[in-house]
Amino acid sequence: MASVTAESRPWLAPSASGPVSATVRLPGSKSMTARALVLAALATESSVIERPLRARDTELMASGLRALGIGLDTGDDDRWLVEPAPLRGPARVDVGLAGTIMRFLPPAAALAEGTVEFDGDPHARNRPLRPIVEALRSLGVSIDASATGGLPLTVRGAGLVEGGEAVIDASGSSQFVSGLLLSAPRFAKGLVLRHEGPPVPSAPHLRMTTHMLRAAGAVVDESVPDVWAVEPGELRGRTWVIEPDLSGAAPFFAAAMVTGGVVTLAGWPAESWQPVGRLSELLTALGGEVTQTVDGLTVRGTGSLHGITADLSEVSELTPVIAALAALADGPSELRGVAHIRGHETDRLAALATELGKAGAGVTEFPDGLRIVPGPLRPAEFETYADHRMAHAAAVIGLAVQGTSLTDVACTSKTLPEFPELWAGLVARS
The missing domain is CATH 3.65.10.10 (Enolpyruvate transferase domain)
Structure with missing residues (x-):
């Protein structure tokens, strides 16, 4: 694919x-647009994304969410409307070459009923993904991955993720942490995620993730270094204004x-x-x-x-x-x-x-x-x-x-x- x-x-x-x-x-920030799309898709009410980035990465993210059953109207360049719905498979997601898609959508796909397949551009198969795959498996999610632990990837969603505690080495990308945190409020027990390894890079992107989670109503505790605790709960629909x-x-x-x-x-x-x-x-x-x-x-x-x-x-x-x-x-x-x-x-x-x-x-x-x-x-x-x-x-x-x-x-x-x-x-x- x-x-x-x-x-x-x-x-x-x-x-x-x-x-x-x-x-x-x-145009708007790719990082903010990607996070807003995922949080809006997992919310309980509709959301509006103002001044989003319309580019290959975000178009593929929108297509991936549509494949999972989310209503997404991107007809207006300056104002996208996201209508949440129960996530479902079977679905196929093209990640292109986007780290945000290959790391943000598998945890969401684990919440879907059905099988969700991920693949992308040839070089996408070389981008690291194993830490997030192993963390999801430790939380009980069934995933088939390549020999390197990456793409092509198949998530066998069961309609819920129990959640709980997981350990990850996120030294390869802060997106490993962000991807898990964005879906964590929907896990039955939430998530306590602990990083073990060399320092996590791109700390400002992690702060963006936790700020945006809180803006959507999530309860996030990051007071302990290298530990993120997200309580289970609903995410609110809202208007996201993208910088x-x-x-x-x-x-x-x-x-x-x-x-x-x-x-x-x-x-x-x-x-x-x-x-x-x-x-x-x-x-x-x-x-x-x-x-x-x-x-x-x-x-x-x-x-x-x-x-x-x-x-x-x-x-x-x-x-x-x-x-x-x-x-x-x-x-x-x-x-x-x-x-x-x-x-x-x-x-x-x-x-x-x-x-x-x-x-x-x-x-x-x-x-x-x-x-x-x-x-x-x-x-x-x-x-x-x-x-x-x-x-x-x-x-x-x-x-x-x-x-x-x-x-x-x-x-x-x-x-x-x-x-x-x-x-x-x-x-x-x-």
Whole structure:
């Protein structure tokens, strides 16, 4: 049941002739949209999702929930309506290449009556899934998985999950924890989930999960480090207002820094569930100026980029764009704490080392990161590895290195289908 991927679209990255100056409006956060869809599907009343992200990952998530019997009207781009219903099989879910789907929907499928099959793009079968499979099995769920513990996967839903206590090693992805927590209020005994292993990455995404669970009426206790306790109970239907996507904004902010320009992300809320503070720290250390006003979140380039030493474990999704900025900086950088991104859409550390090296940067690969020594960069063809974040990194390099090309820009449809047009429009204002 492997899905059909978008046709490749080679692309010459536009170079900037001067400072960019623009206000951009971006679609909603993929992370928030995915969580809102699952919580709305498991609620007792209907929900509305305002300003959701419409992209491949979220469209596939919506299709997966429809396959399980959920009523989902996505006809209006700015307002989706979710009507809960008893979850049922038999069903087939195409996860594409989305970690959110392959990790958020199997626990929900365990609540369904019937068999639910999961599969996706070829590389999706390489993405780690075993910890969540083993945790669900420990809770009594019947699952057939591949020899590696991942896709293709079959969940034999019995209409209920007893719940109780489970132990997991979530060092490979915070989504293992989030996926279990989102469905936990519907487990008969709730869930006490304990992480044992190296630190869980992407802590802000876990905080987003627990904040959104509470907003839907769940009782969640995370007062003990590496332990999450969710009480059984109903989830309420509500209106979810989705913030602009911070990770999706990163390349646009990088454009301001590379060109010495200014970019404002419009519609940024005064209070955010995304790690805006950490992004601001990183961009400031790299040489940017970050301010927030009623108009939005603004990044100004100062005309210089500095090398940094940084632990990116909380904001690993930013690694490709930060690495691109590091390759254009005035000194070496060391980016650590992101071993788990080897299991993302591609092995991002190996891919960045290869592609930035191809362009002329000196890159040393560590198990958990990269050392990047800037050098005279030259035009190169960046392989994008079907990975939207790799395409973003290449586009950032292309601003400063005329002749930079991408093997495929269509992979950006995963989270921002209009990226090539938005990017070209931004650079045209330089």
